[in-house]
Amino acid sequence: MPQAPTTSSGQTTLLEHPDLTWRDDGQPVANDFDDPYFSVENGLEESRYVFLHNNGLPQRWQQWQGPFCITETGFGTGLNFLMAWQSFRQNAHPDCWLHFTSIEKFPMSLTQLQQAAALWPELADLYDKLLQQYPQPTAGFHSLCWPEERVQLTLVLADVHDALPQLHGPVHAWFLDGFAPSRNPDMWQQPLFDHIRRLSNHGQGFLDQDEHTETHQTTLATFTAAGIVRRGLKGAGFKVSKVPGYGRKREMLSAYYHRTTGPERPAHFSKTPWLHWQRSTSAANTHSQTAIVIGAGLAGCTTARALAERGLQVQLLDKDGIAEGASGNPQGGVYIKLAANDQATHTDFYLAAYQTSLKWMSRLLSSDEWRPCGVLQLGWSEKEASRQCNFLNKVSYPDSLIKPLTQQQASAQADCEMAAGGLFFEQAGWASPAAFCKALVQHPNIHFQTATVSQIVREESQWQVQLNDGRTLNADHVVVATANSTRSLLPNNHLPTKSIRGQLSYLSAEHTPALNTVLCGRSYMAPPHNQRLVLGATYNLNDDEQQLRDADHSTNLGYLADFGPAWKTLSEAALKDPEVRNKLLIGGRVGFRCTTPDYLPIAGPVVMDQSFFDSYQPMVKNAKTVPPQPAPVHTGLWVNLGHGSRGLCSAPLCAEVLAAEITGSSLPVSKTVREAILPSRFLLRDMVRRKVSRDELSDIVSGG
Incomplete structure (x- = not known):
């Protein structure tokens, strides 16, 4: 169904939900396109016929080992994804993994999706799984995963013409969906077919024309038989056939890629070839x-x-x-700081990572090891308050992801008086890294x-x-x-990392104010667990001391003053009175962070440095x-x-x-x-x- 532009700066913003009319039979109609989301006869059977049958998927899955990648234009109600998942359950080889990538400009709200789900009782258990992980309506890539089912969904909330240039291959089957070309002409343009070609030819090789039924050949199916689509696919290197459509639709298109228009220019013929390498993408x-x-x-x-x-x-x-x-700390805040300036890529990475992490925590940790109690980033200084104000003026996120709180609201949320308001991450919290x-x-x-x-x-x-x-x-x-x-x-490899020493301080919960959310100022502190609070950590560059230092405990205790009046009083008392300090401070831990110059992680293939230098010496x-x-x-x-x-x-x-x-x-x-x-x-x-x-x-x- 239709797709949403990201902002020109790349900042993730709040997206609009579709304007829907629900017919008497319960089916949704998109008012902006005056078109239903699926067949009035039987949307589920139409999807099975158009996309499963004409991509030959049940048969291909039976022999496939490794990842099988489907890309869809138009997530809509999620029907195509879920009926593919259902068939995958029934037909796939036990060593096959389904990675389904879908693009959507106007994502349905959770309520709208729940209403659509009621139409298909036989998919109810799969809809329940989808609804549990359904992402916030923010532009960008969202990773949803069900490893016990060997199924992964990458839901890209963006306009199709913004999303496709950001996708990687391979693609083994295309679900070319979306409202009809006559109703949604902006989607069915030449760039769509150019990127279909690029992703279909992502290093996986191709077969002779008389071998097009081979399992590994990229296939494509679409409900439409419009001339603009047929010509676009032929120009992109597909062998296109008109086949009978479903129900009252006379014709549809089925195709397979066989590179009829000459070799694709390799990705390293770009302005940044050092960011590309020869990948093995065969199944x-x-x-x-x-x-x-x-x-x-x-x-x-x-x-x-x-x-x-x-x-x-x-x-x-x-x-x-x-x-x-450093991963052995007893508690750690699961939170991020988002930027409102030109650090768009930094924000895009950490927002996607944060939402992925929440899913992993919920899936793998018990309630004693993962507490989604929220994280409150306090505007503890004039500079930080100004940064937060600037952030809120430039970007828009759903309240369930991040929302501003006044000083009074922040105090109520934390269950103790705060020194200032701040930004509240409702779904965040603390986890035990060691656990x-x-x-x-x-x-x-x-x-x-x-x-x-x-x-x-x-x-x-x-x-x-x-x-x-x-x-x-x-x-x-x-x-x-x-x-x-x-x-x-x-x-012999260039890995410009640096070590930063961090010391945590453990505080006795018996001698601290009440607290029921994670606080972030110059340091972070989580609510008490096992009768103690974890406070810290210090930030010491070029420091390899492994033993606890009293001076660093003092630094951490000084940071308590950022949180509120009661914490400030406790901080001052602990720093002045040894008796108070001894009762409050019950231990600590030293760890060494590994950071990079741009504060993004390093993940990928190891470069052959001397050969790299020879390649780019000019x-x-x-x-x-x-x-x-x-x-x-x-x-x-x-x-x-x-x-x-x-x-x-x-x-x-x-x-x-x-x-x-x-x-x-x-x-x-x-x-x-x-x-x-x-x-x-x-x-x-x-x-x-x-x-x-x-x-x-x-x-x-x-x-x-």
């Missing part, structure tokens, strides 16, 4: 693939879980155990062992991970997620001289690090991105966001800025 037999994940913190455990849920056998290694580093990591590894495909890795080497078609005890482990893929220790395992002298060469990367070697203090939010989405790339699936994030977290983004920047020679590259790699 993978994930059941036989293996992976080793090094590092059992948030980054490593989420990656291991995402891979395991897609059928890979995963060995998870850590020299200290599960969540023994989250331990829950993540509870999967039959994950095998954890305490081990120290000495070296990673490539031998023929596999990677060898050599351990200090003399053993050698082999795998198709290796993911290094060892935060600040990553450079020791990958010494740009050192003239940045406008861009060689059209893909980035040279180590096949099957990946990193996931640099999450800083936001790993609870950022790690799950990065894990989903890596799992998609490793298994050859389409991605759950936009092209812009994907490029923003690639490891290669820093190397060329530093090459060009520093005007280095090849001999000097080793200094860059080593951080010199």
